[in-house]
Amino acid sequence: MRKIIIAGNWKMNKIFPEAEDFFMDIAEYIENKKLGNVEVVICPPSVYLEMAGDITADHQLFIGAQNVSRFESGAYTGELSALMFNSMELDYCIIGHSERRKYFAETDKSINEKLKILQENEIIPIVCIGETLNERESGITEKIVLNQLEGAFRDVQINDDVVIAYEPVWAIGTGVTATPQQAQEIHYLIRNWFVDKYSKEVAENIPILYGGSMKPENIKELLSQQDIDGGLIGGASLDISKFSEMIDIAVEL
């Protein structure tokens, strides 16, 4: 059975005491819960990773970064390496988020390099893909998503965990959510791409998360779709009551 992942992407939000309170509260909230095949992941700003790791060390909570350098180490001022994350026993790292593609010139090539460097350092990549509104309206959603997959997975072997997040850019932070049918259609396309490129077994094991205005009101319907295996949640993951409600809904499904 594929795991279901409820992941929060905090982006550039929360000051230190707020982040610390959140981690203590969420760790306590899920302490004695039976989560079954649901895995809870939080990706705070990187300056909070150490604190988050310390607080959640003995809890059923996984921590991820939001980005990683494509370089190994050395004179790259301001960058954080996969080796550093590995040395902190980090579990996950998001790569290729549309905000990084848009504001920080992230390309399929750099995402491909980051994917490989994360694999070398045993950190599970959460690879984000998704079309813009313009691309959807031009009828090229499938082409865009498949091109992003081709680019990100060029010369990549899959022997360990990899997670995909389908995040239609027009649904991110807008309050507009893809309908469960729209999302399922693309998730199915993505899974089939993995069947063709790798194998049925690889494809069956890859959690494909949906991202884009996911919230307690719509998570159940989205997660009920065959190929939607969780969520990468932005805004609603900043609110502990909404985030814990979404964990509960996923566990109950």
Ligand code: 13P
């Ligand atoms: P929102 O949930 O705020 O739309 O953000 C989604 C996202 O970008 C998660 O990575």
